[in-house]
Amino acid sequence: MNRIKCTISYDGTLFAGFQSQPDQRTVQGEVEKALKRIHKGSEIKIQASGRTDATVHAYGQVIHFDSPLAIPSRNWIQALNSSLPMDVVVKDVEAVSEGFHARYDVTSKEYRYRVLRSKERDVFSRAYAFHYPYSLNYEEMRESLQYLIGTHDFTSFCSMKTDKENKVRTIYEIDFFEENDELVFRFIGSGFLYNMVRILVGTLLEVGRGKINSLDVKKILEQKKRENVGKTAPGHGLYLWRVTYDN
């Protein structure tokens, strides 16, 4: 068997999320359908670095699978892309050792979140950025980042729907910058809890509008209770941007 690592990109708009679900259109479902076609009817299961929710996009999700076929990387890309629907694309393929695992071997993940700041909405980014036309205090937002970066118990910033016991994660970097009419957030960390990036964005936007201040963010983190925190920003502004592995 050959273990194949693929970097894929998808537009989350028309998917019920990454993970297979009965009677739902999912990214996993579409990729496994393409693999089944390439393997003449044999089922091939894929493993991803993690799930993404409905409407959430991926610029660089990573998956792996095992195949009895010995195909050069270049041809894997062609074979997969001609079998996949237009909202999923394989960007890179690499043959890896059988010890590699797309989920267990992750060393860090980067997420980005796009916020459209223009007064009027924009038809072309309606599924790709969260429209938030309010004035924001960037200085106060920046002030609150120091409390979030580092190793913390992020219970306050995790959806209560999670099944994870251990809520300790390390955030290496949070950053935001302007790009045209947008504010783009970058989060790099060892891993993120369920809805964590979207809750962090929702909270940082409330800091920006002056509903809470940076010291409140510190307190919220210390309280370890989900209910004290701001809204979860919508999924369509979120991108799984990059997954990093040792090698």
Place this chain on the structure above:
Amino acid sequence: MNRIKCTISYDGTLFAGFQSQPDQRTVQGEVEKALKRIHKGSEIKIQASGRTDATVHAYGQVIHFDSPLAIPSRNWIQALNSSLPMDVVVKDVEAVSEGFHARYDVTSKEYRYRVLRSKERDVFSRAYAFHYPYSLNYEEMRESLQYLIGTHDFTSFCSMKTDKENKVRTIYEIDFFEENDELVFRFIGSGFLYNMVRILVGTLLEVGRGKINSLDVKKILEQKKRENVGKTAPGHGLYLWRVTYDN
């Protein structure tokens, strides 16, 4: 009655084109539905600078309509945008004299056409740029522009489905530039025939690939026959960018 001029933007993906058609979702249909709601059930007809086809986008289409309501421009924008679906937005509203006409008073129009040049397709621009991953000879393409710019009979570059008798139009400017992974064409002219921009783009891309050369473009124009020319580039790369009026 108050004559109102609106600049609107729409994502053409889910429309059967601009113009109303029975049992089809159209831009005109959606805007007139919003106006009917604002006018408590009275029908208000709109006039546009021109039609656009299915899947074609507008960054700055211009329309006008007459209303008995005396509403400040700012409030028109709000009223319309809260009634319109997410793929149409009003960007600007201006009260104009009753002599103004969105179609008859046009002095020039700008269209843009986005071509994605990356090797692999991109999921996020699949409905917004034409994927054309071939190498292009920009110099030869530039060479052919001199034959197209100016006042000509553009019969060779007009769909045979047109109902226009006079095929003479003036192109003031054609230009192309790179932007990230894309090649963007700009066309500015007095007006354009049916499918003319898409046929010009299809032809210029054939010049770029070396299937024809710049002198062939000159000959094709002089022959005044549609059948001699290259493919019509797909609608989803095309944007009605700006409409200009004297004032």
